[in-house]
Amino acid sequence: MTLPLVVGVDGSEAGLWAADWATDEAALHGLELRIVHASLWERYEGPVFTHSDEVPAERALAQDIVGRAAERARQRNPGVKITVDIIPDDAEAALLREARRAAAVVTGCRGRGPITGALLGSVSRSLATHASSPVVVVRGTLHNRQGANGRIVLGVGDAASSTAAIRFAFREAEARRCALDAVRAWRRPAHKPPAHPLLAGDAAHHYEDQTPALLDDALRDAEQEHPHVLTHRVTAEGPAHHVLLTYSATADLLVLGAPRRHPPFALPLGRVAHAALQHADCPVAVVPQRAAPHPEAAQ
Incomplete structure (x- = not known):
């Protein structure tokens, strides 16, 4: 049905x-x-x-x-x-x-x-x-609400909260015949990590370099299911909510994932989704991702 x-x-x-x-x-x-x-x-x-x-x-x-x-x-x-x-x-x-x-x-x-x-x-x-x-x-401007930009922005976070959102974003982009920007933010470590024998050079470069691979892994299945969707991978340094709010200015829709647990163990709305719902310049889709049941729920 x-x-x-x-x-x-x-x-x-x-x-x-x-x-x-x-x-x-x-x-x-x-x-x-x-x-x-x-x-x-x-x-x-x-x-x-x-x-x-x-x-x-x-x-x-x-x-x-x-x-x-x-x-x-x-x-x-x-x-x-x-x-x-x-x-x-x-x-x-x-x-x-x-x-x-x-x-x-x-x-x-x-x-x-x-x-x-x-x-x-x-x-x-x-x-x-x-x-x-x-x-x-x-929310957002009339231009953005009417889908005049021809672009959807997808915030790609952890797999535990992003899989359903990725599928949703690709279906939307295919139906609208528009481009999809898959955005993942990365941060420099606040403190210099201890030396690691397998990591050479600036540790910040390691975080930057691994981000494209994480995007590839996250998008692989959806890209195979929707081969006609033009996908742009975007990696940006900075807090995720700041990065996504910036990209929302020229988007028709911002898609975010939100983890769910079975009641009564509800998870709070994350900082990124909360900021987007308050300040994004375009409509915001929050897509639930069902998490594993809380251990106490099985008792």
Whole structure:
């Protein structure tokens, strides 16, 4: 069964940006687009009005939010199949539940007003930390959100957190027929390491020299599966979050991996993903990589 692409909307401009991006993405991959709005009022107040023909203001607002997003999506691409739903729950719980049966979950980077904006930011971070499907936070300039650069940037980290992200990035690049920049940062050691009999010269050169080989190993399988994707290997010295934020300025999508463990042993969102969700100049996809179960979980 093909899973839908889910987008959460809240009536904000950022939510409409997310709906626009999700519409284009659904059309690109031939997916159904599911537009959802979470409203706690639906849980606590909705049944009181079942005997009345009058639509309460809160219900009317929720209907207007999903209705406007759906109409905007239909105008943007009439060929995309669209469903809408108003979920009686808070946004975080609703979208985490939606992620269990979604190809990906798309959300905006902020909500309506300063208070709601902070709340939506927490929802985005929670999704990126806990969701079982890829999460795309739509942010950045209009130029970048519309895919005008013809380039996806993939942050390649450890194998434990990158494999699923690499596959996701290559599928996106192939569907968009765009180039893929696979970026791996490296750092000079903070302290001079002790001399090693097999290492000659400056130790920093060893770190620099081994980075291309690590990229080759990480990308080998995906390149064989997607031979038509034009891949550029990029190695750069510096903190990974600084390097990737720089490359996000001319990217249509930044793809990062995030390790997952089985509940209740959740792993915190890493520094790189956290910085990207806050500051990237383009949409950010955080792709979960399932880690081995925590030893205590088997007991």
